Amino acid sequence: MQLNFQVVENNLILQPIGELDHHVAEKIRLxxxxxxxxxxxxxxxxxxxxxxxxxxxxxxxxxxxYKSISKMGGKVAVINVxxxxxxxxxxxxxYRIVDKCENxxxxxxxx
Numbered sequence: 833m834q835l836n837f838q839v840v841e842n843n844l845i846l847q848p849i850g851e852l853d854h855h856v857a858e859k860i861r862l863x864x865x866x867x868x869x870x871x872x873x874x875x876x877x878x879x880x881x882x883x884x885x886x887x888x889x890x891x892x893x894x895x896x897x898y899k900s901i902s903k904m905g906g907k908v909a910v911i912n913v914x915x916x917x918x919x920x921x922x923x924x925x926x927y928r929i930v931d932k933c934e935n936x937x938x939x940x941x942x943x
Contacts, residue, residue, distance in 0.1 A: 833849070833851060835863050840936075844868060845877045846864060847879040848880070850883070852885070857892065875943040877933075880917055884914075891920065909930060909939040918932075
């Protein structure tokens with residue numbers, strides 16, 4: 833699992849690449865929290881184009897980042913969601929707390 837990121841204005845864009853499962857969840861969680869703190873980003877966008885697999889641990893990672901960001905008054909969005917990951921988000925109810933957007937510009941406009 834690799835985690836790329838970029839900052840656009842006050843928004844942190846995180847791009848996990850590979851598989852977000854119980855084997856890497858703790859490492860990725862810590863890495864994301866560190867980036868959120870260092871970059872002082874109010875909003876968070878997950879670009880999921882490189883995410884091939886996610887299990888319940890991955891759902892927990894995203895929910896935890898949502899809780900952190902929402903406590904600061906920020907928002908969370910996802911872009912480039914594959915069909916497989918979309919089903920996981922739908923079944924888990926993540927779309928009730930995280931906005932699904934077609935592209936980065938739409939996500940940034942909603943922030």
